């Protein structure tokens with residue numbers, strides 16, 4: 001495979017309805033482990049495999065901005081928020097490749113639940129031709145894929161070699177030993193609707209925005 005040109009650039013997609021510490025903390029640990037200088041958060045407008053989010057794309061973007069305001073690890077890319085079509089990750093990375101060339105190492109960050117659903121994503125094989133996958137642990141999800149064929153597909157791409165992620169442009173899957181956070185946006189929406197506290201699991205500025213805009217009631 002070609003030698004890498006440029007630093008490993010990682011993107012972190014999601015619906016972020018709302019963004020929470022279960023999104024941020026594992027990725028901070030991942031960035032330390034892998035040596036990522038920057039993680040670009042990329043919220044979607046139309047998530048491919050789930051109902052439309054409750055908060056608007058503008059509101060979810062605003063909450064991401066508030067969550068990362070004082071954290072220089074993170075940046076925001078709003079390209080998927082501007083699309084009215086489903087945010088297929090393989091398509092987004094086709095565009096990123098056009099912009100950044102074929103040799104720069106690129107990565108997409110996902111949680112363990114997303115890894116399990118990956119075989120059902122749009123053109124997921126092509127996605128791996130365009131980026132690495134960096135996977136954070138998430139409590140409550142099995143560590144093996146749903147069937148042996150999927151497991152073999154995964155194992156053929158797994159690496160523990162961090163240097164490889166920086167050398168190759170794409171194609172490897174790295175399972176990071178990140179801390180577990182039993183937090184989901186679904187649970188947060190339920191808690192907020194029931195007037196239960198979320199102070200430990202949502203950044204304070206995001207919580208203030210949610211209250212100010214009467215979200216998730």
Ligand SMILES: Nc1ncnc2c1ncn2[C@@H]1O[C@H](COP(=O)(O)OP(=O)(O)OP(=O)(O)O)[C@@H](O)[C@H]1O
Nearest residue numbers: 014015016022110111114137138181183184185186
């Ligand atoms: N607690 C968590 N630990 C590790 N990864 C997470 C966690 N929460 C979300 N992720 C990952 O973050 C990405 C974006 O997730 P998403 O915005 O759908 O959050 P969510 O909490 O799973 O939302 P919802 O409950 O609405 O489905 C996904 O790849 C998901 O696997």
Ligand SMILES: O=C(O)c1ccc[n+]([C@@H]2O[C@H](COP(=O)([O-])O)[C@@H](O)[C@H]2O)c1
Nearest residue numbers: 013014015044048049087088089121122
């Ligand atoms: O490309 C696909 O088919 C696809 C299917 C499901 C999810 N994704 C992407 O995976 C990321 C996490 O998705 P979600 O639904 O957990 O927020 C987000 O960036 C989605 O756009 C992508």
